[in-house]
Every structure is written in structure tokens, then in C-alpha cells.
Amino acid sequence: MTLVEARLNDTRxxxxxxxxxxxxxxxxxxxxxxxxxxxxxxLRCAARTSPPIGKCWAR
Known part of the structure; x- marks a missing residue:
């Protein structure tokens, strides 16, 4: 489990x-x-291995 902070440029x-x-x-x-x-x-993200978590961050 990983917590990811997401900051948006547009908050409308x-x-x-x-x-x-x-x-x-x-x-x-x-x-x-x-x-x-x-x-x-x-975001609370979970995956069996760390590469899928990296993909979550990149999106």
C-alpha cells in the first residue's frame, strides 16, 4: 500500500x-x-509489486 499526493493545475x-x-x-x-x-x-494505491505502483504515480 502506498499513499500518493496529487496536485492538479486546474481545480475547477x-x-x-x-x-x-x-x-x-x-x-x-x-x-x-x-x-x-x-x-x-x-490516493491509496496497492499492487503486488512495485512497478505497478510506479505506473500509478506516473499517471
Whole structure:
């Protein structure tokens, strides 16, 4: 399990909804939480090996 902080360049409603939909479509993402902080989303990612987690970060 890895927690990933995601910071978006565009925080308008449409962009947030698009990111949320895309994050939930990734099989590695177990949870996605919108957060009021230095970043916009906290993702909880899980995979059997570390390369899939790296792919999650790169997306």
C-alpha cells in the first residue's frame, strides 16, 4: 500500500471530476480523497509489486 499526493493545475469543478473519474478507473487505486491542503487528492494505491505502483504515480 502506498499513499500518493496529487496536485492538479486546474481545480475547477470539471477538472476535479475528471481526475476523480480517471483515478477510480485505475485498478491500483483503492481510494481517492479530495483534500484541502498543499495537494488536491490523496490516493491509496496497492499492487503486488512495485512497478505497478510506479505506473500509478506516473499517471
Amino acid at each position: 469543478k470539471a477538472a476535479l471530476e475528471a481526475f476523480d473519474k480517471a483515478a477510480h478507473a485505475l485498478p491500483e487505486v483503492e481510494q481517492a480523497h479530495m483534500i484541502a491542503s498543499n495537494y488536491n487528492y490523496l
